[in-house]
Amino acid sequence: MKFIDEAIIHIESGSGGAGSINFRRQKFIPRGGPDGGDGGKGGDIIFVADHSLSTLLDFQYKKNFKARSGDPGQRQLKSGSDATDLIIRVPQGTLFRDQKTGELLADLSQHEQSFTAAKGGRGGKGNHFFKNSINQAPRKAQPGERSQIKDILLELKLLCDVGIIGLPNAGKSTLLSRISNSKPKIANYPFTTLTPNLGVVRVEEKKSFVVADMPGLILGAHQGIGLGIKFLKHIERSKLFLHLIDISDSSDPLARFKQINEELRLYNPRLLKKNQIVILSKIDTLQNTKKIIGYIKQFKEQGFKTLAISAASGEGIKELIYTTHEELARS
Ligand SMILES: Nc1nc2c(ncn2[C@@H]2O[C@H](COP(=O)(O)OP(=O)(O)OP(=O)(O)O)[C@@H](O)[C@H]2O)c(=O)[nH]1
Numbered sequence: 001m002k003f004i005d006e007a008i009i010h011i012e013s014g015s016g017g018a019g020s021i022n023f024r025r026q027k028f029i030p031r032g033g034p035d036g037g038d039g040g041k042g043g044d045i046i047f048v049a050d051h052s053l054s055t056l057l058d059f060q061y062k063k064n065f066k067a068r069s070g071d072p073g074q075r076q077l078k079s080g081s082d083a084t085d086l087i088i089r090v091p092q093g094t095l096f097r098d099q100k101t102g103e104l105l106a107d108l109s110q111h112e113q114s115f116t117a118a119k120g121g122r123g124g125k126g127n128h129f130f131k132n133s134i135n136q137a138p139r140k141a142q143p144g145e146r147s148q149i150k151d152i153l154l155e156l157k158l159l160c161d162v163g164i165i166g167l168p169n170a171g172k173s174t175l176l177s178r179i180s181n182s183k184p185k186i187a188n189y190p191f192t193t194l195t196p197n198l199g200v201v202r203v204e205e206k207k208s209f210v211v212a213d214m215p216g217l218i219l220g221a222h223q224g225i226g227l228g229i230k231f232l233k234h235i236e237r238s239k240l241f242l243h244l245i246d247i248s249d250s251s252d253p254l255a256r257f258k259q260i261n262e263e264l265r266l267y268n269p270r271l272l273k274k275n276q277i278v279i280l281s282k283i284d285t286l287q288n289t290k291k292i293i294g295y296i297k298q299f300k301e302q303g304f305k306t307l308a309i310s311a312a313s314g315e316g317i318k319e320l321i322y323t324t325h326e327e328l329a330r331s
């Protein structure tokens with residue numbers, strides 16, 4: 001089970017602006033002194049921890065970051081402008097390593113904590129700086145300092161936000177494979193999933209969450225029957241459960257739902273305090289939409305947010321992602 005999210009990114013700070021070589025030219029001052037200004041500083045690359053972010057998934061889409069260079073110096077002793085720093089927000093808890101050596105560079109464990117990973121180059125001195133009693137008209141200026149270029153490994157220990165629970169064969173792993181980057185084993189028999197699988201779900205840029213697909217739970221699970229219960233500790237700290245009910249199974253959905261919840265309660269009553277969204281799965285197998293609507297009504301009457309999906313056809317999947325994200329933001 002992979003609990004670590006990783007990304008390798010390439011960063012480059014801004015180089016310094018070059019110093020300027022210039023001589024004062026004004027009416028009535030025939031031989032003005034050197035007045036080339038200094039170059040501006042290049043932008044730093046600064047990472048800032050943000051507790052509202054939970055994964056490194058965005059860095060699979062954008063891997064190269066470059067800060068702007070400082071402006072060159074100008075005449076009349078005017079310095080070039082400093083470039084603004086490039087601020088990159090990362091999830092709280094992100095570790096930074098040198099990609100080549102593995103050396104730990106920083107650990108941003110606090111919200112708003114920052115780490116300057118690459119410093120912008122200093123601006124070069126303009127020729128005014130080189131004036132002295134011997135050389136009153138220096139024809140030299142400094143170039144700006146070079147940028148820093150690095151490959152950095154980002155690492156984040158994933159905290160599971162959402163647990164997918166339900167009876168064996170309910171379609172939990174199929175759902176995970178539909179909504180996330182994870183490729184769990186899927187098969188038409190119970191207990192296909194033997195250990196939890198984690199996946200990262202991207203809602204949109206800067207909005208993603210972590211889901212765990214659990215082995216199926218069955219009657220007697222709290223006494224150790226089946227597999228699921230011993231993994232429940234992995235989702236004890238998650239904020240939300242998606243509770244899958246397979247409606248291609250003709251037995252009473254609400255009774256099955258209550259049965260699983262009873263197992264949760266017997267294992268640890270606190271698990272029932274967690275927010276659950278009821279997910280009626282495999283709706284492509286049921287032509288009778290009235291029946292589905294009836295089920296939804298039944299669960300809503302019990303006070304549960306209820307969605308109907310087909311991981312096979314994709315129906316209801318978008319809504320499931322958005323609703324889950326909204327509920328997470330609220331909890
Ligand atoms: N028709 C249909 N079949 C589905 C759907 N989702 C899953 N299945 C099928 O249901 C069977 C079980 O799917 P899994 O995703 O392995 O179920 P699971 O809940 O992870 O099962 P365990 O890991 O054994 O607990 C597979 O044959 C899937 O292809 C769906 O939306 N529609």
Ligand SMILES: [Mg+2]
Pocket residue numbers: 172173174185186192193213214215
């Ligand atoms: Mg499974």
